[in-house]
Every structure is written in C-alpha cells, then in structure tokens.
Amino acid sequence: MKHFLLLVLISAFNSLVFAQTGTLSGKVTDDQGKAIAGATVTLKEMNRSTMTDDNGLYEIKSITYGSYTLMISSVIAKPKNIRIKVDQPNTVLHTKVREITDRNLEQVTVQGKTEKRKIETSGFAVNVVDTKEASLRNLQTNELLNRTVGVRVRQVGGFGSNADYNLNGMSGRAIGIFIDGIEISTYGSSFNLNNIPPSMIERIEVYKGVLPAHLAGDYLGGGINVILKKGVSRNNLTASVSYGSFNTQQADLSGTYRNEKTGFTLRGSGFYGYSDNDYEVWSKWAKNELSDGREVQARGKRFNDAFKTYGGRLEAGFTQVKWADQFMVNYNGSYTYKEIQHGQYMARPYKGRFAENNAHIVGLDYLKKDFLLKGLKLNFNGVYSNKKEYIQDTVSYRYNWDGNLVIGNKGVPLRTLGGGQQGLPTMANIDRQIASLRVGLTYQIADGHSVILTHGFYTVDRQDYDQLKTILQQNYEISSDMTTNVSALTYEVDAFQNRLKTSAFAKYYQQKIDRTEPVSRTINGVPTRIENVTKDNRSFTGYGFAASYALMSNLVLISSAEKAVRMPSDGEIFGNPTDNLNSNPTIKPETSNNYNLGFRAGAFNLGDHKISISVSAFIRDTKNKIAIRSNDRAITVMPTSESINLPGTQSKGFEAELNYVYRNLNIALNTSKFNTLIKDSGSPYNNQQIPNEPFFTINGNAQYRLQNLIQKNSALNLYYNFGFVNPFETxxxxxxxxxxxxxxxFIQDVGASYLFPNKKLVISFDAKNILNKEAYDNFASQRPGRAFYLKFNYTINNF
Structure with missing residues (x-):
C-alpha cells in the first residue's frame, strides 16, 4: 500500500511538472511593418509577461494548453487584446498594433517594468535599477547605484575619483562588475562606472550573493551588470549637455540606425566629462603643518583633484539574419586624466601627482538560437583590450590644504622625505594586454528544463617600467602574467506553470600566475642579475542553487545558497599605484559560504494607492577574505596600503525596500544593516566590526509629477532624495x-526636470547636499558639499 501511495504521489508530481505545455512566439509590428521594441506581451489568465526585443520578437515558454487573452501594450502603440488558443508545442502569432504619435512622460515608465519584475523574481537576490529618469538628470551612474538597497559606492573624492563597491558586506574584487556580461576590468579605468553616463545605459542589474549562469565567474558577493542601450524600434539620436558646481561639464551623444530589409545595425555613443573638483574640505582629518612642526585642523579647497575623460563606443553588424540572431563587432576607446589629491587618507595633500589612462578595446558578440540543432542556443562574447596607464609624481615639496608650501622654522620650504608626493619620484608606466572570452551553450531538453554550459577565460600580460629609472635600473623591471578560467554547468527548471524557478550549478575555478622580478645579487664578489620567478597554479570547485516560488502572482519567495571562490585580481597581486595600492604576490584566494532568503510582495492596488515591499536576509561565512589593510597606526603615516587576507570573517544582515505610489506621487525607502566581524581567535580584534565599512544605511526618495504646467502636454517632475549613513570606524x-x-x-538633494510639449527637449536642475553637511566615504575621505547642476537633453526620432 505504501509503495502504491508513493507511486501515486510521484505520478501526480510528474503530471504537474511535465503537463502538456507549449511555446508562444511571434513578432509585433506597426501598420508599416516596423518592429515594435519594448512592447509588453501578457497572458492575462496566467499573469505571465515578456517584452519584445529590438526586432519586435517575443517568446513565452511553458504555457499549459488552453485558451487565453493575449494583451499587447507599448509606450508608442495603442493597447491590443487578442483571444488565442495554445494546443500544440509551438504556436506562432504575429500581430500589428496601431502606433500613437503623442506620449507623455508618465507612459515612459511603463517600458522595462515587466523585464525588471522578470529578473527580480528569477530566484536570485537581485535589484534592477532603471536609468530612464536618471539619464535626464544630473546624476552619475555611481550616485544612482549608491541609492540602491544594499549598495555602497566607496569613493575618495568627487567626480571621477576611484570607486569601490560594497554589497551587503562584500567588496572589492568579491563583487563582479560587468558591462553587458563582460568583466569591466577588460575595458580599463578610462571606461567604467565613473564616466559612463546613465544615458548610455538601459538598466543595471545588482545581484547580491549568487550570480546567474551567464555571469558565472570567481566572485563571492554578487555582481553589478550594466546593460548598455541596444537601440529602440525606430532610428534615433539623443544628445545632452550639463554644467554645474566645481566647473563640472558633461556631454554625451548616442544614436541607433537599423535597416529593416537587410538587418544591418549601427549604434554609436560618446561622452565627455570634466571637473576641477575644487570643493571645500573641513574634515578633522585634514591638517596643515606649521613652521614649528605642529599640525592644526585645516579648511581649504581641493587644489589637485581635476578630472577629465572622453570616450566612445561604436557597434556594427547584423541582427535577425539567417546565420545569426545577432552578430555585432564593437570598438571602445577612452581616455582619462586624474589628479591625485592625497593618499589612502586625506591627512596630507599632494600637488603634481596625477594619472592618465588610455584604452582601446575591440569585441565580438554572436548569438544564434537553434545552433546546429533545435533548442540549442550559442552565445559568444570576445574582447581584446590594450590598456596603458601612466602615473607621474615628481614634485618634491610639501603642501598645506590652502595650496601653499609648508614653510619650516628657518623660512625655507620643506621637502618630502622621498622626493615625490608619495614616496620616490616616479614616471611609471603600466601596460596591459587583456583577452576576455565568454562562451555559453543553452539546451532546452524539455519545456521548462534547460542545461547551460558556460566557460570564461581571462588573461592579462602586464609590463611595468619607470622612465625616471636609469637604463641599468630598467633592466630590473618586473613582468607579470595572470590567467583565470571559470567553467560552470547549470540546470534550470520552470515548473508548476512557471511558479517555481530553480537553478542548480557547479563551478570549476583555475588561476595561473607568473611573475618575474629581477634582483641584483653578489656572487663571488661580482654583482649579478638574477631573476626571482614566482609561479602558482591553483584550482577550486564551487556549487550552489537559487530558487523562487510564487505563492501568488504578487508574492514571491526567493532563496539561494552557494559555496563560492574568488581569485585575487592582478591589481591585488601586482599592485596599482593609481589606487595607492602596493603589490602582494603571496595573497591567497578567498572562499565563502553564502546564504540568502527573502520575499517580494506587490504591487498591491488599494484604489489609487499602490504598495510593494521586499525583504531579504543574508549570511556570509568567509575564509581568507581579501581586504585593503586598515592599520591601527596614525592615519598620517599611511599614504599607501596593500591587499591582505583576513583569516576569517562573518557577515549577517538584512535589507528591505518599500515603494508607494499615489497618482502622481512616487515614494521609495530602503535600508540595509549588517555586521562583518573578524573571526580570528589569535587577533586582539576578534569579533570586532571590520573598519571602513558603512554597516547601516537608509535611503529615501520622492518624485511628484505636475502635468500641463505652463504649457499643454508638458510635464514637470520634482525630486527629493536623502541618504543616511551611521558612523563607522576608519x-x-x-x-x-x-x-x-x-x-x-544625513545628506539631502532636490531636483526638477521639465519636459516640453514636443517631447524632445528636457531641462533639469539638481541641487545636491543642499544643507552643505559633511559627507565622508572610503577611508574617511570627504565628499563634495553643496553643489548645483543644470542639464539639457534633446532627442530626435524617426529619421
């Protein structure tokens, strides 16, 4: 009887999971046959939605046989409902919608919501950041991320300063930063989240903990995946220019062209940015030196912190042709100039120290569905990068925060101990040749069941040399090579009419390091050049899962767990002078057991009121955590640092987010709190919070829209934002x-944007840190005070 009941239960489960299901696909076009991108396609009875791609194509899988209402909506077309019947494995439905010519700004927010919810309920601890509003305002990409729940962007100055990212207690290289799935280090420091404007970005996916298969790599704390804009259904050209405090200037231009007949696609974008960053500092850590050797607290403007950047991206290729769903060749070129105001801490200012970066990157993206056999999808991304970095530090005098020389008791300007602002004088060059390849094969073995095999390859050949060194000294320059491979096998299941989504995976990590450091030794009384060669080849395995279950259409449980491994980066191993980071060739890989559990609820409609909430908790048990050394010495003697291994750490915490909408009012609140404790019984700091980590933050923002103000069909948006950071030790x-x-x-910002009736011109104004409060960041570096910015955006469509 027991065996009979067991068979009945198994049969019932199989009938639920493997019930007759089919796939619905098709294309949405306008009356002229042009593809409608970004349209929302919804099966009403199942509450299942997807969005059309750039070519108007959509696909919904695992649909139980039956009759449904298919609803199509778009910001550029009138809504349309169609009765359909799914009674075969593959149902194809192409449909036309009527284009509308008049849109208001409120409708724009509809686009992307379905994709956002799809990603956020996929089983991973993820938030999707929409950049549409930010692209119209004077916001940097890092500012947008810093307002996201569980994210802290750590910087050491104003616009363009070096940034580090902290996701719920994980930071540095434990966090993967990607551009369209490619690790951002491939692109160089001149093309990163400091200088890529939000107008070039479609959305930002922030994963905390486990990463999905297409981002598989050696990361512990999750990742930030920046999806660049791929164009819309019509040819377009968009430009913006802004100016603000501290002589901050920014401009960007982007456009898309696609030939409907041949599928030939051309996309281009470019940006320019500059700032003096000469904001006032009055930190207790900023000191002036008096002639008698005493130090007093200083108040002055940053005088060696200018930043300049420009760059562009060009893509050309074919989409939706017989031999490829996407074949795109791309080129990225970028340049940055960054003055360096101080070392790791801001105790003593520098003058004359600066860094320059040049990067030239070529890449290839290839996507083909039904590759070789039906149900097999191939996705390939390949990038080759030539990065050049230059650091100059040749000024030997010491300076105070007023920009003047430090004068000694004899009336003579004092010099630095080493001859440069930070140690010895240098004109250092770091050349990197980088190749990054990522290939993925996805095979759908049955409706709702897929196997994914991915492999990532990353190699860097690094050469360091200093122009100030003699020819003999240059014969002793260090050369370094590093290669990393990460392979992952993933099994994904969508069951119970797409209510249950699971992803189980296993990973294999391998890293090879070769470092040659010439030294001089005396052998038999003769100075002899000897090469100290460091070689290391290490490998690890990891595994994990992610799952989500929809108890109701607007209530989803989410959980994930992973044993993760992350290898040190070339900067952590070989050092990075721009980041004031010394080398540490002995640093070890970091391992961690990560657990996430949470839920997403909403939106709940209560008349004109809409409420949604999400809560998640997490645990991170880490061994050999890689962190920048935070010494217990006086901060005035710490211009540089290095990456080290902490024997063990444990992070526990939670995050929560609340969104409320009432007609034209939108309010969002989020908070994150955690503790990251050192776990080392032999340390005097055992069970203490790791310093230099903001462990309790709250962010809030409100937006209110006024329609038809001053002019008919216009829109005025008013913004308010605050950020709270609890005190943390440095x-x-x-x-x-x-x-x-x-x-x-407690920093507060306000802003406004005005959309003109022609829907092409937007003017925005932002006032940041309106109360001019002290704001601190990485290693107690003071951030800008009160600042004002004005921006103009103009868009041309349908050319």
Whole structure:
C-alpha cells in the first residue's frame, strides 16, 4: 500500500511538472511593418509577461494548453487584446498594433517594468535599477547605484575619483562588475562606472550573493551588470549637455540606425566629462603643518583633484539574419586624466601627482538560437583590450590644504622625505594586454528544463617600467602574467506553470600566475642579475542553487545558497599605484559560504494607492577574505596600503525596500544593516566590526509629477532624495574613540526636470547636499558639499 501511495504521489508530481505545455512566439509590428521594441506581451489568465526585443520578437515558454487573452501594450502603440488558443508545442502569432504619435512622460515608465519584475523574481537576490529618469538628470551612474538597497559606492573624492563597491558586506574584487556580461576590468579605468553616463545605459542589474549562469565567474558577493542601450524600434539620436558646481561639464551623444530589409545595425555613443573638483574640505582629518612642526585642523579647497575623460563606443553588424540572431563587432576607446589629491587618507595633500589612462578595446558578440540543432542556443562574447596607464609624481615639496608650501622654522620650504608626493619620484608606466572570452551553450531538453554550459577565460600580460629609472635600473623591471578560467554547468527548471524557478550549478575555478622580478645579487664578489620567478597554479570547485516560488502572482519567495571562490585580481597581486595600492604576490584566494532568503510582495492596488515591499536576509561565512589593510597606526603615516587576507570573517544582515505610489506621487525607502566581524581567535580584534565599512544605511526618495504646467502636454517632475549613513570606524581600534569614527551623515538633494510639449527637449536642475553637511566615504575621505547642476537633453526620432 505504501509503495502504491508513493507511486501515486510521484505520478501526480510528474503530471504537474511535465503537463502538456507549449511555446508562444511571434513578432509585433506597426501598420508599416516596423518592429515594435519594448512592447509588453501578457497572458492575462496566467499573469505571465515578456517584452519584445529590438526586432519586435517575443517568446513565452511553458504555457499549459488552453485558451487565453493575449494583451499587447507599448509606450508608442495603442493597447491590443487578442483571444488565442495554445494546443500544440509551438504556436506562432504575429500581430500589428496601431502606433500613437503623442506620449507623455508618465507612459515612459511603463517600458522595462515587466523585464525588471522578470529578473527580480528569477530566484536570485537581485535589484534592477532603471536609468530612464536618471539619464535626464544630473546624476552619475555611481550616485544612482549608491541609492540602491544594499549598495555602497566607496569613493575618495568627487567626480571621477576611484570607486569601490560594497554589497551587503562584500567588496572589492568579491563583487563582479560587468558591462553587458563582460568583466569591466577588460575595458580599463578610462571606461567604467565613473564616466559612463546613465544615458548610455538601459538598466543595471545588482545581484547580491549568487550570480546567474551567464555571469558565472570567481566572485563571492554578487555582481553589478550594466546593460548598455541596444537601440529602440525606430532610428534615433539623443544628445545632452550639463554644467554645474566645481566647473563640472558633461556631454554625451548616442544614436541607433537599423535597416529593416537587410538587418544591418549601427549604434554609436560618446561622452565627455570634466571637473576641477575644487570643493571645500573641513574634515578633522585634514591638517596643515606649521613652521614649528605642529599640525592644526585645516579648511581649504581641493587644489589637485581635476578630472577629465572622453570616450566612445561604436557597434556594427547584423541582427535577425539567417546565420545569426545577432552578430555585432564593437570598438571602445577612452581616455582619462586624474589628479591625485592625497593618499589612502586625506591627512596630507599632494600637488603634481596625477594619472592618465588610455584604452582601446575591440569585441565580438554572436548569438544564434537553434545552433546546429533545435533548442540549442550559442552565445559568444570576445574582447581584446590594450590598456596603458601612466602615473607621474615628481614634485618634491610639501603642501598645506590652502595650496601653499609648508614653510619650516628657518623660512625655507620643506621637502618630502622621498622626493615625490608619495614616496620616490616616479614616471611609471603600466601596460596591459587583456583577452576576455565568454562562451555559453543553452539546451532546452524539455519545456521548462534547460542545461547551460558556460566557460570564461581571462588573461592579462602586464609590463611595468619607470622612465625616471636609469637604463641599468630598467633592466630590473618586473613582468607579470595572470590567467583565470571559470567553467560552470547549470540546470534550470520552470515548473508548476512557471511558479517555481530553480537553478542548480557547479563551478570549476583555475588561476595561473607568473611573475618575474629581477634582483641584483653578489656572487663571488661580482654583482649579478638574477631573476626571482614566482609561479602558482591553483584550482577550486564551487556549487550552489537559487530558487523562487510564487505563492501568488504578487508574492514571491526567493532563496539561494552557494559555496563560492574568488581569485585575487592582478591589481591585488601586482599592485596599482593609481589606487595607492602596493603589490602582494603571496595573497591567497578567498572562499565563502553564502546564504540568502527573502520575499517580494506587490504591487498591491488599494484604489489609487499602490504598495510593494521586499525583504531579504543574508549570511556570509568567509575564509581568507581579501581586504585593503586598515592599520591601527596614525592615519598620517599611511599614504599607501596593500591587499591582505583576513583569516576569517562573518557577515549577517538584512535589507528591505518599500515603494508607494499615489497618482502622481512616487515614494521609495530602503535600508540595509549588517555586521562583518573578524573571526580570528589569535587577533586582539576578534569579533570586532571590520573598519571602513558603512554597516547601516537608509535611503529615501520622492518624485511628484505636475502635468500641463505652463504649457499643454508638458510635464514637470520634482525630486527629493536623502541618504543616511551611521558612523563607522576608519581604523582598527582596541579602545574606541570618536576621533577615528565618521560623524552621522544625513545628506539631502532636490531636483526638477521639465519636459516640453514636443517631447524632445528636457531641462533639469539638481541641487545636491543642499544643507552643505559633511559627507565622508572610503577611508574617511570627504565628499563634495553643496553643489548645483543644470542639464539639457534633446532627442530626435524617426529619421
């Protein structure tokens, strides 16, 4: 009887999971046959939605046989409902919709919501950041991320300063940063989230903990995947220009062209940015030196912090042709110039130290569905990068925060100990040749069941040399090579009419390091050049899963767990002078057990009111955590640091987000709180919070829209934003004190944007840190005070 009941239960489960299902696909076009991109296609009875791609194509899988209402909506077309019947494995339905010529700004927010919810309920701990509003305002990409739940962007200055990212206690290389799935380090520091404007970005996916198969790599704490704009259903050209405080200037231009007959597609974008970054600082850590050797707290403007950047991206190829769903060749070129105001801490200002970066990158993207056999999809991304970095530091005098020389007791300007602002004088060059390849094969073995095999290959050949060194000294320059391979096998299941989504995976990590460091040794009384060769070849395995279950259409449970491994980066191993980071060839890989559990609820409609909420908790048990050293010495003697291994750390915490909409009012609140404790019984800091980590933050923003103000068919948007950061310690402390702790931070911003009736011109104004409060970031570096910005956006469509 027991065996009979067991068979009945198994049969019932199989009938649910493997019930007769089919796939619905097709193309949405306008009356002239042009593809409608970004249209929402919904099966009403199943509450299942997808969006059309750039070519108007859509696909919904695992549909139980039956009759449904198919609803099609778009910001550029009138809604359309169609009764359909799914009674075969593959149902194809092409449909035309009537284009509308008049749109208002409120409708624009509809586009992307379905894709956002699809990603956020896929089983992973992920938030999707929409950049549409930000692209019209004076916001940097890093500012947008810093307002996202669980994310802290750590910088050491204003516009263009080096940035580090913290996701719920994980930071540095534990966080993967991607551009369209390719690791951002491939592109160089001149093409990164500091200088890519939001107008070039479609959306940003922020994963905390487990990463999906297409981003598989050696990361512990999740990742940030920036999806660049791929064009829309019509040819377009968009330009913007802005100006603001501290002589901050920005401009960007982007456009898309596609030939409907041949499928030939051309996309281009470019950007320019500059800022003096000469904002005032009055931190307790900023000190001036008096002639008698005493130090006093200073107040002055940053005088060696200018930033300049420009770059562009060009893509050309074919989409939706017989031999490829997508074949695109791309080129990225970029340049940055960045003055360096101080070392790791801002105790002593520098003058004359700066860095330049040039990068030239070529890439190939290839996508083909039904590759060789039906149900097999091939996705290939390949990038080759030539990056050149130059750091100059030749000024030997010491300076105070007023920009003047430090004068000694004899009336003579004082010099630095090493002859440069940070150690010895240098004109250092770092050349990197980088290749990054990622290939993925996805095979649908049955409706709702897929197997995914991915492999990532990353190699860097690095050469360091210094022009100030003699020919003999240059014969002792260090050369370094690093190669990393990560393979992953994933099994994905969509069951119970797409209510249950699971992803189980296993990974194999391998890294090879070769470092040659010539040294001089005396052998038999003769100075002899000898090469110290460091070789290391290490491999690890990892595994995990992610799952989500929809209890109702607007209530989804999400969980994930992973044993993760992350290899050190070339900067952590070989050093990076631009980031004031010394080399540490002995650094070890980092391993971690990560757990996430949470839910997403909403939106709940209560008349004109809409509410949605999400909550998640997490645990991170980490061994050999890689972190930048935070010493217990006085911060005035710490211009540089290095990456080290902490024997063990444990992070526990939670994050929550609330969204409320009432007619034209939209309010969002989020908070994140965690503790990251050192776990080392032999350390005096055992069970203490790791310093230099903001562990409790709250963000809030509100937006209100006024229609038809001044002019008919116009729209005025008003914005308010605040950010709260709880005090955090900047160094290791056995005895707590207030000096080495940041103050409470509560920073408030306001802004407005005005959309003209022609829907082409938008003018926006932003006032940041309106109360001019102290704002601190990485290693207690002071951020800008009150600032004002004005921006113009203009769009041309349908040419």
């Amino acid at each position: 160094t290791w402390l056995i005895t707590k004190d207030n000096y080495n702790q940041t103050p409470v931070q």
